Amino acid sequence: MVTQPPLPVLLTRPRAQSEQFAATLPPVLRPVISPLLHILHLDDLPPAPETATLIFTSGNGVTAYATQHPGIGQSALCVGTKTTAIARDLGFDAISAEGDARAILDLAAAYPGPFVHVRGKHTTGDIAGALRDLGKEVAEIIAYDQTPVELSETARAILEGPCAVPLFSPRTACLFTNACPTARTAQIIAMSPAVAEQLPEHAYSGISILEKPNAAAMRDALLAYAGGNHLEAGRTSG
Structure with a gap:
């Protein structure tokens, strides 16, 4: 019986998060870490009012x-x-919305506020604006910056052969697209539709979207792909 080599998995999140996720992967997956973002904590953050409910959309925040x-x-929240x-x-x-930005908006809608959204300098969507549209009082604190980093030569070599690329955020996906517009042998697994x-369509081996946007579901999807039970190439969900 021929033993298949471990499937390379390119991890592009900031290094700390990539290392944490890599530690959960079994031997059939070979993590290769090449962060596309460096997280820089900002100084002199104002304190949120004690009566405010904080909104965190990332562990970095x-x-x-x-x-x-x-x-x-x-x-x-x-x-x-x-x-x-x-x-x-x-x-x-802390209470979990157990989902994505849409889920945290739905959760926050049930609370009176006021809210303070603690976020990075670069963000997708406007949680504060969406809550204000619901009549909520919302402030924002920009707590960190996310500076782009180039893909490593090792990462570029990985992308020339069969591999999987889990993408956890819209910003990382955008940076990956800029760094690697096409990779015909790379299966992309997206955390969410966003x-x-x-x-881009048809630039990679396939793009699949998790039904549940969490790390456990991402690990399971990678295992399924490595085991040959991957989704058909194309933009699919599940």
Whole structure:
């Protein structure tokens, strides 16, 4: 019986998140880390009012804010389970929307506010604006910057053969498209439809979209692809 070599998996998230995700992958997957973003925490962040409910749409926002303003039980709504776990570890009374930006908007709609959205300098969508349209009081704190990084030579070599590329955010997807407009042997797995929308049609082996936007579902999708149970090439969901 011929043993297949591990499937290369190109991880383009900031290094800390890529390393955490890589540690969860089994031996049939070979992670190659080449961050497309470097996270820079910003100084002199204003504190949110104690009566405000914080909104965190990434773990980076939690850690950047908590570095200067510890949670100490302040209420927070978080986009997913991973961000929620980080927020709870740092002292926030955090609740998970268990989804994407749409899910956190739906969750926040049930709360009176006021809200403070802690976010990066670059973001997709306008959560604060959407909540204001619902009559909510919302402020924003820009807690970190995301500076682009070039793909490594190792990453470019990986993209010349069969591989999988999980993309977790619209910004990373946009940067990946700019860095690698075509890669006919790369299967892209997008965390959400918003991520997939940043990718060109027919430029890669295929584009699949997770039904549940979380790290566990991404790992399962990578395993399925490595095992030959991958989705048909094309822009599909599931």
